Amino acid sequence: MLIHLSDIRKTYVLGTVALEVLKGIDLDIEKGDFIAIMGASGSGKSTLLNIIGCLDRHTSGMYHFEDIDIAKRSDDELAEIRNKRVGFVFQTFNLLPRFPALKNVELPMIYSSIPSNERRDKALEMLKKVGMSHRIEHKPSELSGGEQQRVAIARALVMQPQIILADEPTGNLDSSSGKEIMNIFKELNSEGVTIILVTHEAAIAKDAKRIITIKDGVCDSGCN
Amino acid sequence: MDVIEVLRVSRDSIMSNRIRAFLTTLGVIIGVTAVILLVSIGEGARRYIQTEFSGLGSNILIVVPGKTSKEGGTHMGTSAVRKLVYDDALLIKKRSRHIQHSVPVVAGTSLIKHGSKSRSTYIIGVTEDYFEARSLTIDSGRFINTSDVDSGRNVAVIGRTVKKEILGEANPLGALITIGSTKYRVIGLMAPKGVTLGFDIDDIIFIPTTSAQVLFDTDSLFNITVKVRSEEEITAAKNEIKETLIKKHAGEEDFTVFSQDEMLATMEKILKIMTAVLAGIAAISLIVGGIGIMNIMLVSVKERTREIGLRKAVGAKNRDILFQFITEAVALSLVGGLIGILCGMAFTWVIPLFIPSLPTSLSAWAIFLAFFFSMSIGVFFGVYPAKKAAGMDPITALRYE
Numbered sequence: 290m291l292i293h294l295s296d297i298r299k300t301y302v303l304g305t306v307a308l309e310v311l312k313g314i315d316l317d318i319e320k321g322d323f324i325a326i327m328g329a330s331g332s333g334k335s336t337l338l339n340i341i342g343c344l345d346r347h348t349s350g351m352y353h354f355e356d357i358d359i360a361k362r363s364d365d366e367l368a369e370i371r372n373k374r375v376g377f378v379f380q381t382f383n384l385l386p387r388f389p390a391l392k393n394v395e396l397p398m399i400y401s402s403i404p405s406n407e408r409r410d411k412a413l414e415m416l417k418k419v420g421m422s423h424r425i426e427h428k429p430s431e432l433s434g435g436e437q438q439r440v441a442i443a444r445a446l447v448m449q450p451q452i453i454l455a456d457e458p459t460g461n462l463d464s465s466s467g468k469e470i471m472n473i474f475k476e477l478n479s480e481g482v483t484i485i486l487v488t489h490e491a492a493i494a495k496d497a498k499r500i501i502t503i504k505d506g507v508c509d510s511g512c513n
Numbered sequence: 514m515d516v517i518e519v520l521r522v523s524r525d526s527i528m529s530n531r532i533r534a535f536l537t538t539l540g541v542i543i544g545v546t547a548v549i550l551l552v553s554i555g556e557g558a559r560r561y562i563q564t565e566f567s568g569l570g571s572n573i574l575i576v577v578p579g580k581t582s583k584e585g586g587t588h589m590g591t592s593a594v595r596k597l598v599y600d601d602a603l604l605i606k607k608r609s610r611h612i613q614h615s616v617p618v619v620a621g622t623s624l625i626k627h628g629s630k631s632r633s634t635y636i637i638g639v640t641e642d643y644f645e646a647r648s649l650t651i652d653s654g655r656f657i658n659t660s661d662v663d664s665g666r667n668v669a670v671i672g673r674t675v676k677k678e679i680l681g682e683a684n685p686l687g688a689l690i691t692i693g694s695t696k697y698r699v700i701g702l703m704a705p706k707g708v709t710l711g712f713d714i715d716d717i718i719f720i721p722t723t724s725a726q727v728l729f730d731t732d733s734l735f736n737i738t739v740k741v742r743s744e745e746e747i748t749a750a751k752n753e754i755k756e757t758l759i760k761k762h763a764g765e766e767d768f769t770v771f772s773q774d775e776m777l778a779t780m781e782k783i784l785k786i787m788t789a790v791l792a793g794i795a796a797i798s799l800i801v802g803g804i805g806i807m808n809i810m811l812v813s814v815k816e817r818t819r820e821i822g823l824r825k826a827v828g829a830k831n832r833d834i835l836f837q838f839i840t841e842a843v844a845l846s847l848v849g850g851l852i853g854i855l856c857g858m859a860f861t862w863v864i865p866l867f868i869p870s871l872p873t874s875l876s877a878w879a880i881f882l883a884f885f886f887s888m889s890i891g892v893f894f895g896v897y898p899a900k901k902a903a904g905m906d907p908i909t910a911l912r913y914e
Contacts, residue, residue, distance in 0.1 A: 344826055344907050365830045372828020383823045383911065387525060397827040399518050444827070 290353075291451060291483055292318035292341060297350035299336055310336045312506035313350070317513050320451070323478040324485045325497035333506045334487045335456055341485060342375045342454045343367040355451070372400050376445025378455035378486075382437040384429040390416060390440045391425040397448045415443035419473055435466030442473055446482075453477065455486040459493055471496050523841045526813065527848075537809040538849030540802025541890065545853025545883040546860065547795035552879035553861040555788025557872035559781055566777045568706075570647045572744055573773040574751060576605070576737040576758070580767055595767045596733030599722065601758060605739065609753040611746035612739055614642035619725035620735040625718065626691040627679045634675055635717050636692060638725020639738075646740035654686045654701030657721050661700075665723035670701035673715035692718065693728050747772055792879075796886065802849065803890035810842050810898035821902050822910025835903040842895025843888060850887030854880055 299311040310333045318324060318341075328334040339345035340352065343359060346367075352359040354370065362370070371377075384393045394412035403411070416422050419439040429437050438458060445453050455474070459467030475496055478484050486497070494500050501511035527534045578597045602617035619638035624631055643649075644656045651670065661668050669690065676685050680699075688699045697720060706714040726732055741750040751770050759766050814821070821834055857880075861873045 339908055342826075365832075368825065368828050368830045371826060377826050379911070383819065383826075385820055385823065387529060396824070399515055400824075400828040400830070400833060402515065405515070405517070448828075 290317055291320045291322075291355060292316070293351070293353040294341075295351045297337075297340065297347045297352060299333070299340065299345070300348045310506055311340075311347070314503075314506075314508055315513050316501070316508065318483065318485070320483055321478070321481050322483050322485075323474070323496075323498040325494035325500045326485065326487045326503060327489060327491070327494050327500060328503035328509075329489065332503045334503045337503060338454050338456055338485065338487050341452075342377060343370045344377070368400075372397055373448055374450050374452065376442075376448065376450040376453045378438070378441050378445050378453060378458045380457035380460040382429070382434075382441045382461070384437055384440060384444075386429050389426045389428050390421060390432070390443075393429070393440055394443045394447055396444060401448065411447055412443070415447045416440070418446070419443045433466070434462050435469060438462060438466070438470050439473070442470070446477070450482075452483040452485065455484070457487055457489075459488070459490070467493070519837055519840050520844075522837060523844045526817075526841060527844060533809060534845060534848075537805050538802070538845055538852065540805040541799060541846050541849030541887050542802075542853040542856060544795060544797075544799030544802045545850050545887055546856040547798060548792050548883050548886075549854060549857025549875075549879050550860045550864075550873075551791040551795050552788055553857070553873040553875050554864075554871060555784055555791065556876045556879075557865075557874040559784045559788075560874050561872045562777065562780055562784070566773060568648075569773065570740070571773075572741040572747060573646065574739040574741060574747065574754065574770055575773070576601075576739065576754060576768055576770050578733070578736075578768055580769055595762050595765070597737060597768060598732055598734060599726070601761065602734065602737045604761060605737065605754050605757055608757045609750055611742055611750035611753065613742045614646045614738075614740040616640050616643045616646060616738045616740075617722050617734045618643070618736050618738050619722050619729060619731065621725075621729045623693050623728065625675070625679060627688065630679050632675070632678050636725060636728065637717060637719050638722040638728075639719055640722050642740070643719070643738065646738060649706070650704040652702045652704045654699070656701055657719060662721040662723055665721060665727060667695055667697045667724055668700045668720065669697040670703060670719040671699055672703045672713075672717045673705045674713055675716060675718055676702055692720070695728065697724075747774070799886060799890060802887075803846065803894040806842055806845050806891065807894035807898060809845075810838060810895055811901070813841070814838060814898050814902040817902075818905065818910045818913040821905050822907045822913065825905070825907035826911060831903040834905075835899045838899035838902045839892060839895045842899065843891035846887045846891030846894075850884055853887065854883055857883070 294314055294316040297311055297314040298309065301308045301310060314337060326334045326337060336345065340347050343354070347360070354374070357370070359367070385396070391409070391412050394415055395408045398408040398411065413422065413425065416425055419442050421436060421439045421443060424432060424436060429440070432440065453474070458474075459470055462470065471493060474484050474486065486493070488494050499511060502509040576597065578595065599617050602615045606612055606615035616639055621636055622633055623636050624633050639657065640662045641656060641658050644651070654670070657668065657670060660666070669692065671685060671690075679690060680688055685699045685702050689696045690699060691697070703715065703717075720728070739750065739754065741747050751772070754770050755766065758768055762768070824834060858875060861875045864871055865873050
């Protein structure tokens, strides 16, 4: 079992109003799975993804990531988990505009004390894997949306994480670029990488092995 | 965390906003320049006074009439100060074995004439020992000697300026000049000594004390200049002078003995305080510079909110972000500090070329102080923005538009 969620709740306090976004999610994810989380906007699917990626903390419930009890871990330990075991892919790519593609891919390794020549080699390897080895010195502004997302995937892969979390990865792309990105994900999954992606497009979700639907903070279908 | 990488990111972020970075560091540059410059001027003044004083002879005690109270200022209304007289000077020398010379000095200004030229000049009445006590040297002719003093001869040793203004290029020795209404024979010409502490030592005429008392129609002395045998004996000599004079003055201490070293020490102390005050004022602009850095760091943190969010998402710990932003703040203030040090050094070097009366002396401690002060300003004013950056919630930061 890679991920085990049980009765996960998340409450945001905005001023005096408490907003319960997740109302008790039970979910198990096996190694090598390819999951699409679907749901309307505001349903809590992104929040669930952020919790799985240790970017956010759940308010109550139990979350085990590879037998690590996340609730008991410090912020620094969560940073360590994000660094070594999780790769994020965002809708808006989130590349650093001042740096070329290569430097962007090297970024996670900087926080892992990997020497600079090794960083470069690994980053090059990952850029090659996503078909971007001809663009390594280009800055994000000089790349198309699809190309930027490939660089972002290379960045997510570079630490060889157990799991890739993608939040609407095709949301800002035209359909052909989106298709290419999905092909990369499928290929990665066939190599054994666990993938969870959040989407509201059924056409994207059908590429996944398993579809989970979230509605108003509870699991509507696909959970355990 | 890779330090080289942190420095590289700092460099890139500073260089991507060159003008902004320069304007930010300007406050620190001006502050550091001002601190170094003012300390250099103060230090220059101190050195100047030191060399000038050492040119006036060493181990000198000066006895002046009247008691300068150390606590209550001057005595108001008690003008009945007993004069110092010629005998006092002789008695001091007789009673103390620590004293090498004791010179009764009479001083005043008088009109001097030679032919059609006239000039008002400082006249000092001295005895034969004065020249040795004050380490004065003569160019031609001779000093005033014992017999000149004993018989109150009308002879004069003149300074360079006096010679130039009154006698021109003519040989001064043997010339007759009129001081007041009496004719004096010039017997010696002083070696040029120049300006000391704003006083033109070459614009002086020395005559025997006895003649000066007649000239100014007085039996009181301007001061008694005492040369002590060695530095170690100064305190003993001072006490003996006091003892002798109090006894002679009917038990009253109506005179003051001070040493040249004390005067020097006092002036140095004043200068040191002034330098510190000026440097302190200049340091205020350093603090203003630091606030400028804090301001721009806050802007930078805000601008790079998404970057901070992303760095955290890929594994940066809070301390990584903290370190990154503090490094940038310190880099800014250090660059400012270094430019300021260079500017300060340049001004210190240039100013005496244009304003010769303003001596400067670059001091290493001012440079080190400015350097460390500017660095700590970077740390101090960088901590708050960096903490703000480090404490950001990654999700909110990533969504920041």
